[in-house]
Amino acid sequence: MAEAVADLPPVHYRLDFSRAHMRYIGVCLSLPSGATASDTTGWRLSLPAWIPGSYLIRDFAKNLVGMNARTVTGEPVAITPLDQQTWQLPPCDQAIEVRYDVYCADFSVRTAHVDPDHAFFNGSSVFLRVHGLEQQPHSVCLEGAPAHWRVATTLPEVAVDDRGFGDYRADDYEALIDFPVEMGVFEVVRWASAGVPHRMVFSHPHPKTDFARIAQDVSRVCSTEIDFFGEAPFSRYLFLVALDRQGFGGLEHRDSTALIFPRDDLPLIGETEVTPGYQRFLSLCAHEYFHSWNVKRIRPDAFTQLPLARPAHTRLLWLFEGFTSYFDDWMVRRAGLITESAYLEALAQTINRAVRGKGWSRQTLEESSFYAWTRFYQQDENAVNAIVSYYTRGALVALMLDLQLRLRGGSLATVMREIWREFGAKPLPEGEAVERFIERISALSLDDFFERALRGTEPLDFAPLLARFGVNAEPVAESALSSVDAGAIIGGDDSRVAKVQVVFEDRPAAQAGLVSGDEIIAVDGLATSGADWGNRIRRYRAGDAVQLTGFRQGRLHQWTLVLSEPVLNQWRLQLACEVTAVEPEALSRRRDWLAALPSASS
Numbered sequence: 001m002a003e004a005v006a007d008l009p010p011v012h013y014r015l016d017f018s019r020a021h022m023r024y025i026g027v028c029l030s031l032p033s034g035a036t037a038s039d040t041t042g043w044r045l046s047l048p049a050w051i052p053g054s055y056l057i058r059d060f061a062k063n064l065v066g067m068n069a070r071t072v073t074g075e076p077v078a079i080t081p082l083d084q085q086t087w088q089l090p091p092c093d094q095a096i097e098v099r100y101d102v103y104c105a106d107f108s109v110r111t112a113h114v115d116p117d118h119a120f121f122n123g124s125s126v127f128l129r130v131h132g133l134e135q136q137p138h139s140v141c142l143e144g145a146p147a148h149w150r151v152a153t154t155l156p157e158v159a160v161d162d163r164g165f166g167d168y169r170a171d172d173y174e175a176l177i178d179f180p181v182e183m184g185v186f187e188v189v190r191w192a193s194a195g196v197p198h199r200m201v202f203s204h205p206h207p208k209t210d211f212a213r214i215a216q217d218v219s220r221v222c223s224t225e226i227d228f229f230g231e232a233p234f235s236r237y238l239f240l241v242a243l244d245r246q247g248f249g250g251l252e253h254r255d256s257t258a259l260i261f262p263r264d265d266l267p268l269i270g271e272t273e274v275t276p277g278y279q280r281f282l283s284l285c286a287h288e289y290f291h292s293w294n295v296k297r298i299r300p301d302a303f304t305q306l307p308l309a310r311p312a313h314t315r316l317l318w319l320f321e322g323f324t325s326y327f328d329d330w331m332v333r334r335a336g337l338i339t340e341s342a343y344l345e346a347l348a349q350t351i352n353r354a355v356r357g358k359g360w361s362r363q364t365l366e367e368s369s370f371y372a373w374t375r376f377y378q379q380d381e382n383a384v385n386a387i388v389s390y391y392t393r394g395a396l397v398a399l400m401l402d403l404q405l406r407l408r409g410g411s412l413a414t415v416m417r418e419i420w421r422e423f424g425a426k427p428l429p430e431g432e433a434v435e436r437f438i439e440r441i442s443a444l445s446l447d448d449f450f451e452r453a454l455r456g457t458e459p460l461d462f463a464p465l466l467a468r469f470g471v472n473a474e475p476v477a478e479s480a481l482s483s484v485d486a487g488a489i490i491g492g493d494d495s496r497v498a499k500v501q502v503v504f505e506d507r508p509a510a511q512a513g514l515v516s517g518d519e520i521i522a523v524d525g526l527a528t529s530g531a532d533w534g535n536r537i538r539r540y541r542a543g544d545a546v547q548l549t550g551f552r553q554g555r556l557h558q559w560t561l562v563l564s565e566p567v568l569n570q571w572r573l574q575l576a577c578e579v580t581a582v583e584p585e586a587l588s589r590r591r592d593w594l595a596a597l598p599s600a601s602s
């Protein structure tokens with residue numbers, strides 16, 4: 001892209017929140033006069049089709065309403081659409097104002113959501129890109145919001161009032177769209193980790209939420225991660241936490257993150273336990289925070305100068321998402337917030353998502369990463385048979401790598417710190433560069449391992465490795481409640497039919513001819529339903545042939561389902577000393593791997 005032009009004013013956006021009741025953000029974009037583009041070819045404007053960190057074409061431009069343009073003296077300027085998200089203005093020797101509304105009704109971390117209570121937006125949903133001026137400074141003025149609202153963002157302030165309204169400024173367009181903004185009424189907690197100021201903003205929390213406890217716990221995670229990498233890559237950090245009845249998600253940014261989390265899973269004052277829900281919150285914070293290093297700064301070549309109009313392809317998401325998924329739970333353990341057993345349970349859940357179904361035998365990790373846009377982000381009911389997750393199998397690869405390195409006196413932590421030093425400020429090339437780098441840092445030959453792990457479709461044999469760290473891995477059935485396998489996920493909330501939701505390849509339901517969408521109304525002549533199916537099938541034994549009656553596209557069908565023994569394709573991880581005797585070396589290795597670190601300075 002072009003270099004910044006010294007004598008041009010910043011590209012300026014005025015955002016008006018006075019019609020929040022209509023879910024609108026009113027935008028006025030000021031285009032300067034005197035630039036080459038305005039005089040000769042005219043301005044070209046576009047909105048991103050996707051947001052970095054979320055690999056799906058989302059067509060944000062569909063939410064723009066009533067776009068029009070005028071010169072500063074009020075003359076109309078024609079706008080010609082070039083495609084679904086790009087517009088052309090004619091040459092003009094005057095400054096131009098482009099106005100449009102953005103309709104904001106998506107309650108997610110990826111887009112924008114506005115109502116009379118609050119506004120949240122990502123710049124990729126709101127700010128039109130001015131082609132040719134991407135490297136210019138971009139300034140933003142926030143105005144027109146209700147008097148009791150405040151602003152939370154790390155977009156650099158220029159001149160704002162004590163509520164945060166006023167003028168902000170980003171160095172360039174890429175920076176501009178990397179600072180999510182929350183406005184409204186919220187709770188704020190503050191702390192310093194390694195001397196760096198941190199804030200966590202809670203929108204619509206339960207009034208009795210124990211904010212101080214959460215701040216203390218998350219600050220330990222942050223300090224642990226800063227110690228891990230050796231430095232904080234930002235001068236301040238902001239967690240934006242949007243609370244809801246349910247929902248779960250996070251999106252990473254350069255010095256902030258936007259999260260959605262269930263309100264009732266956060267601890268209330270007086271509660272001291274780390275519930276599974278709260279553990280999930282801590283892991284989510286650890287995950288997005290880890291991305292500040294791993295993917296926001298250590299990033300693939302394909303993610304520099306992003307073509308936000310079309311997908312950016314990388315085969316390395318196993319590193320960016322998989323390794324981050326391995327380290328998120330591990331950081332919560334290292335920060336001393338959960339027990340070793342609770343950590344192993346979380347690790348087992350990650351592994352079990354990776355090994356369920358047959359997807360890992362049909363797609364390699366590199367393919368999973370490359371096809372993220374159309375496969376991982378657009379999963380259907382056959383995904384368990386067809387694709388593997390770069391998150392979960394990537395985490396399993398990280399685990400195995402970490403344990404192999406630890407057996408030889410190293411660790412993946414040391415390797416990550418070296419990757420940070422080497423690639424923190426320069427793009428990470430596609431291909432095997434990072435594999436060779438890890439080999440060089442660890443002085444190990446890992447060629448075979450990477451070949452199998454990243455470009456192979458075989459099971460990964462992690463249990464013997466875990467055994468050497470005093471962790472017993474035992475294969476178990478998907479459902480501890482049932483002594484038979486039907487080879488399908490069948491259920492739903494319909495009180496008249498049990499719906500076939502997922503059919504696992506080569507297992508009883510598939511052999512019986514059931515397909516997803518089939519509706520079962522009776523088992524051996526007795527009525528069933530979504531809620532009842534499990535109880536009914538549980539009373540049979542492996543080898544029993546069960547007569548099912550139901551509908552496919554409204555036509556009556558009969559199936560004979562021959563139940564089999566449960567498939568032992570899931571794993572239970574336990575501290576070996578609780579199960580069997582364990583050698584002292586294994587205990588010492590486990591201590592090095594999993595002991596809580598002395599409370600990091602905060």
Ligand SMILES: [Zn+2]
Pocket residue numbers: 287291320321324
């Ligand atoms: Zn992630």
